[in-house]
Amino acid sequence: MKKRLIGGIVAAAILIPTAAYAAPTLIEMFTRTPMTAEQVKTDEVGKATLENLYSTFPETKSFEIIDASNVQGVQTSIILQEKEGTGKKITLHTNSITGAIEHVIQENWEPKEKPLNTLSDQEIKSKVDYLIDKMYGNIEEYEFALEKMENPDQKTFMLNYTKKGSKTPFYQVFVQSNTISVSLIGGEITPSNIKVEGLFSRDGKPDYSADAYLNDAELFSLLKISPEELKQELAKGKSVVEIAASKNVSKQQVIDVIAKTQVEGQIQGEINGEVPKSNRSNEQQLKAIEPKVLQIIEHKNETPSKK
Structure with a gap:
């Protein structure tokens, strides 16, 4: 995990x-x-x-x-x-x-x-x-x-x-x-936190790039949605931001939840010696990861009608 x-x-x-x-x-x-x-x-x-x-x-x-x-x-x-x-x-x-x-x-x-x-x-x-x-x-x-x-x-x-x-x-x-x-990409043997793989798609093929971000228990809880339901909604061409809005959840709330999980994972990795130690504070790391999270939650799958 x-x-x-x-x-x-x-x-x-x-x-x-x-x-x-x-x-x-x-x-x-x-x-x-x-x-x-x-x-x-x-x-x-x-x-x-x-x-x-x-x-x-x-x-x-x-x-x-x-x-x-x-x-x-x-x-x-x-x-x-x-x-x-x-x-x-x-x-x-x-x-x-x-x-x-x-x-x-x-x-x-x-x-x-x-x-x-x-x-x-x-x-x-x-x-x-x-x-x-x-x-x-x-x-x-x-x-x-x-x-x-x-x-x-x-x-x-x-x-x-x-x-x-x-x-x-x-x-x-x-x-x-x-x-x-x-x-x-860094794909590992699928751990327990990865509930659904290939949440996005590209040219009709699974795109695993966002899996490590969106397979987030806190995100599922915030959106009151299952991993399978999230994948189904994304397949319709919706973004995570749009899905969140339909549930009265703001873009910033989504960013905060995902960024927090990512930075916690980074810090734990530093403690375990799995990744290089960062000299940035927790707040700085949260701020730095926000743009990347934003890319993912605003991204939309291509649908047949858009091609």
């Missing part, structure tokens, strides 16, 4: 970090504050992210920071590219609260003459395995599944890496053209 709650903060609330694969992500609803290269290098989260990257891929030390930004203390994003400006590029989205790199997008690391989408399934898996292994560690314990997506514009693959006994991917990867996009 503790790990899943922590996962709500540590893991991404967005499965796909780039519009190249889907509609604009939830986090893009919020204002990004641009950062200069110097600001990135002196920022605590930015500096740690770069150090992680440089130790993993030493060649990136010569790359230029071509873009960087921060979203309301929730996410720090950095894009680096070879100095020629036409070669390898890598994008990192880091959780500003925990320092976990939640998304990695690697572009043009394969020769133009033989891009990723021309490789065999096994070759693609080998490339993805290498990236995950370098960024996050050994993946031998994960079960693997590759699926070719229905994309009329260009060949797209989805790869899921899942721990045995879990339905939720730990890593979800999209490969398209000459790009690998890895998302750290």
